[in-house]
Amino acid sequence: MAVLRTEGLTKQFGGLTAVDDVDFELAGGELCSLIGPNGAGKTTFFDLLTGALDPTAGTVEVAVREDTDGERADGGSATGGSVGWIDITDAPPHATAQQGLHRSYQVTNVFPTSTVLENVRIAAQAHGDDSFRAWRNVNGFESYLAEARQVLERVGLGGKADAPAETLSHGEKRQLEVGIALAGDPEVLLLDEPNAGVSSESVDDIIALIEDVATDHAVLLVEHNMDIVMNVSDRIVVLNRGEVIADGPPDAVRDDPAVQEAYLGGYEPGDVGDDTDAEDPGDATEEGDAATDDPAGGGEPG
Numbered sequence: 001m002a003v004l005r006t007e008g009l010t011k012q013f014g015g016l017t018a019v020d021d022v023d024f025e026l027a028g029g030e031l032c033s034l035i036g037p038n039g040a041g042k043t044t045f046f047d048l049l050t051g052a053l054d055p056t057a058g059t060v061e062v063a064v065r066e067d068t069d070g071e072r073a074d075g076g077s078a079t080g081g082s083v084g085w086i087d088i089t090d091a092p093p094h095a096t097a098q099q100g101l102h103r104s105y106q107v108t109n110v111f112p113t114s115t116v117l118e119n120v121r122i123a124a125q126a127h128g129d130d131s132f133r134a135w136r137n138v139n140g141f142e143s144y145l146a147e148a149r150q151v152l153e154r155v156g157l158g159g160k161a162d163a164p165a166e167t168l169s170h171g172e173k174r175q176l177e178v179g180i181a182l183a184g185d186p187e188v189l190l191l192d193e194p195n196a197g198v199s200s201e202s203v204d205d206i207i208a209l210i211e212d213v214a215t216d217h218a219v220l221l222v223e224h225n226m227d228i229v230m231n232v233s234d235r236i237v238v239l240n241r242g243e244v245i246a247d248g249p250p251d252a253v254r255d256d257p258a259v260q261e262a263y264l265g266g267y268e269p270g271d272v273g274d275d276t277d278a279e280d281p282g283d284a285t286e287e288g289d290a291a292t293d294d295p296a297g298g299g300e301p302g
């Protein structure tokens with residue numbers, strides 16, 4: 001059953017169509033990766049899903065969430081049979097988060113001088129305070145702290161709870177960002193390059209973390225490291241110049257001639273192990289940056 005869908009999603013920046021008429025569905029429990037060359041539109045697509053950008057055309061919808069007792073999470077009445085859809089096309093990020101869509105940011109999104117625990121507690125409380133789930137609201141500060149501790153254990157930062165966030169390594173910061181997203185109690189987790197800046201020795205840890213969060217969330221992953229993508233994905237969607245050029249299981253996508261030409265260019269497992277020299281994550285959204293990139297990327301992923 002789908003938890004997120006887009007229809008005809010399009011974003012133009014002046015004369016450039018960054019995301020071009022994308023129909024996409026993410027199933028509950030699915031781990032789907034979104035790949036493509038620099039400038040393909042991956043970040044823009046994420047921004048459209050979370051409400052950081054408004055589309056030029058098309059819609060973004062999330063499935064109505066149900067609480068554990070089967071009640072509608074928003075207290076409203078479902079439309080269209082057993083599954084209802086909520087249109088979040090023009091909703092701002094805090095509203096899409098309320099509807100269960102959370103993103104871990106490629107650009108570090110933590111309070112640097114606050115402790116690791118505080119960062120996650122604040123995220124849990126920010127969600128809880130405006131959550132539809134009444135039990136969260138009555139339990140108060142201690143319950144948010146307890147929830148934050150659980151999240152830290154889950155992302156492998158249990159031993160770093162009292163450390164200021166700014167003292168974490170690159171890899172640990174990525175773990176913290178995933179923790180902050182998890183603390184929002186997401187239905188759908190958008191992971192934006194969780195491996196960016198992480199040393200090659202930590203790739204296995206990132207794979208383990210992604211696989212773990214995917215056990216109880218639908219995950220949409222943007223990641224340039226093809227070893228990670230091929231390892232963890234149930235399904236891969238390939239964007240090129242804003243258009244979906246392939247959508248299917250990893251083996252089929254890897255062998256697709258159009259994907260090989262546009263992006264993978266003879267990728268073999270192990271080719272892309274170290275992402276430490278990844279481009280500045282902020283660059284891609286700057287005016288005109290990747291617009292002039294060769295979408296074929298010279299055959300090199302990322």
Ligand SMILES: Nc1ncnc2c1ncn2[C@@H]1O[C@H](COP(=O)(O)OP(=O)(O)OP(=O)(O)O)[C@@H](O)[C@H]1O
Pocket residue numbers: 013016018036037038039040041042043044045284285286287288289290291292302
């Ligand atoms: N705010 C903006 N104004 C103008 N053009 C933009 C803007 N944001 C993105 N673009 C352009 O839209 C296209 C898609 O960019 P986007 O950052 O979504 O690609 P991407 O697939 O995420 O690339 P990367 O892998 O390098 O992060 C690029 O040509 C980019 O230059």
